[in-house]
Amino acid sequence: MGPGPINCYPRVLSAMSTQLIGQYDPVMTGYMNEVMSLYRDVFMTKNQATLLIDGTSRAGIEAVLVSCIEPGDKVLVPIFGRFGHLLKEIAERAGADVHCIEATWGEIFEPEQIEEAIKRVQPKVLALVQGDTSTTMLQPLEHIGEICRRHDVIFYSDATASIGGNPFETDKWQLDAVSVGLQKCLGGPSGSAPITLSERYVDLVRGRQHVEAGIKADHHNAGNGSRIRSNYFDIPMILDYWGEERLNHHTEATSMLYCARECAINLLEEGVEASIARHELHGKAMLAGIQGMNLAPFGDLRHKMNNVVGVYIPQGVDGEQIRHQLLHDFNIEIGTSFGPLHGKIWRIGTMGYNARQDTVLHTLQSLETLLRRAGHKLQAGQAIDSAFSVYSGKG
């Protein structure tokens, strides 16, 4: 019940134990095409360029940024938690001239603040996290795309922590690039990073296309822009591997592709809206339960992600001791925190396969037991009653 990685859906685990097939077997390339189509529905986009980066979610971030950033390009990163710092760091290493605005951890940005910074910095790219698990905040994105188009800025968002559990609409919100991971609300393991890219983004990076030597003797597409600084994350080459050209790049991580495929099928069978509603319900029940045991939630609750809650560790309680007992005695993991929140809050997730009534109730009962025994003042049973009130529609 941490902020991810979380338990996988059993069907996703099973999918990974399917025997491999050859890299260019028509069944395999058919699966690749199917995965592209499935993730278009997950991302709510018509983008042709929708595919997997073989690595963890930060591999997806780095692929998107390093492929579009040429050294010296200005990038604007509004930071409201740890993962904003990560976007800044990755952009810097790609050679960007990075400009940041920062929000206090636990808060988000208003569109006006972002537009003001865009006007001032005039960046090529805006890189913005949607859901930052470090603070549990969900940055509203619906008005940002329009601002970016108006100022001719490429709009990229990392939605790893939020997708599937909170609304996300790539095309409607006019995003140019989105990257995610499987290990949060999609209910898979870390290790595959689905991305989607607008035509605008693809046109930009196609200008830097350089085909690998030794691949295709007669391929004269030498590119006219500066060479992308990474081979592994070179999106034009990855597009030619996933596209009709089928030019060899990496060897696709077949088992993780089966896994990413199953995560998407699982989500779409439930329905994106139904999945978001389920995350909202169990997130509300968890929050009510937390408040019911006399604990204070962290941050601006109007902008909390559905799938994770930050909880102030109460005075007089050893936060790490409670986490250890929860894991050791009850087999339940909850999360610690990073940076300025380290040692101050726990983070409790309700996501993917773990966004269920039984997991919420077990977690609340167990945490209440441990806090009572640690001397924290609470009214016994109030946490679980508060959660049940949410489930019965009275919360």
Add this chain to the structure above:
Amino acid sequence: MGPGPINCYPRVLSAMSTQLIGQYDPVMTGYMNEVMSLYRDVFMTKNQATLLIDGTSRAGIEAVLVSCIEPGDKVLVPIFGRFGHLLKEIAERAGADVHCIEATWGEIFEPEQIEEAIKRVQPKVLALVQGDTSTTMLQPLEHIGEICRRHDVIFYSDATASIGGNPFETDKWQLDAVSVGLQKCLGGPSGSAPITLSERYVDLVRGRQHVEAGIKADHHNAGNGSRIRSNYFDIPMILDYWGEERLNHHTEATSMLYCARECAINLLEEGVEASIARHELHGKAMLAGIQGMNLAPFGDLRHKMNNVVGVYIPQGVDGEQIRHQLLHDFNIEIGTSFGPLHGKIWRIGTMGYNARQDTVLHTLQSLETLLRRAGHKLQAGQAIDSAFSVYSGKG
């Protein structure tokens, strides 16, 4: 029966469907330590820095190269096939001044040629493929480490295609960095890249350590060398994630870690020497069978890898048609080729789970059938008899 990816060992497939555990659960960190220990035995090394890069085998290559190369550093790449071109390309994108020597495809380098080039170029790093599936050649490495130490050169090898099926001894051969993948003789899927690094290599990259912002408020290790150009492939940070520091970097790809662990356990239970002997036996049987059906093998057979053979497509036969029929009618895949060999040779693998007598015999029978029906001159049954001669010790 292609040059990889190949069928997985069933136990490796099963391992991937194990339920996830939390990133810092003691069971998980215990598994990480166990994986480090297992791969020390696979690589035949005492290197503490032995771990997984979360990505395909070229992710391991890029991590090793981008972490040790500072822009302008000289790198020497002896190229004897496609994957030499890949090392060149990755080193160039990391900012290196890359110098190459080239061997004709189907041949390897003598140590004197490499030493002569080292004297001339005076590189910081020598990057050399051991087994290049594009040509089926196995570059002898046993005398190269001593040369590199004498000239103070960092010695890196990519042994993805060869490890587990051909001798490889990291410490004895004085290698500083090695990267591999699972999808060849280790019998797993692509998607995890085990690497091992000498103390010399680690000391070098520790000089470029820069801890990520937002991770540890009080961490003042700001580094004194130039910042590594990639966050995802920053080996000093990855070492601190796998080491006692347990500083958060990526979220380890848990299912692929289970998988890499099972690949190593499987290899070590068989025994590294026994696995190499098995690959040698079935490789010899396949080669004998190929020659028995009046087909010519490609390249210098004294330096062929045990686990793959190149086969000239005979005159008058449509190579792609045969490959299609093998897959469609017999459910057997063999490989096509890259670059200068494209359309000229097939590549047939006997590796990992597919290095077995039954798979060799089925492949030979099926290929013979298709070639006979396509009008290729051969003596019926000679292929299988030649293979049986190898198995009975008379080949």
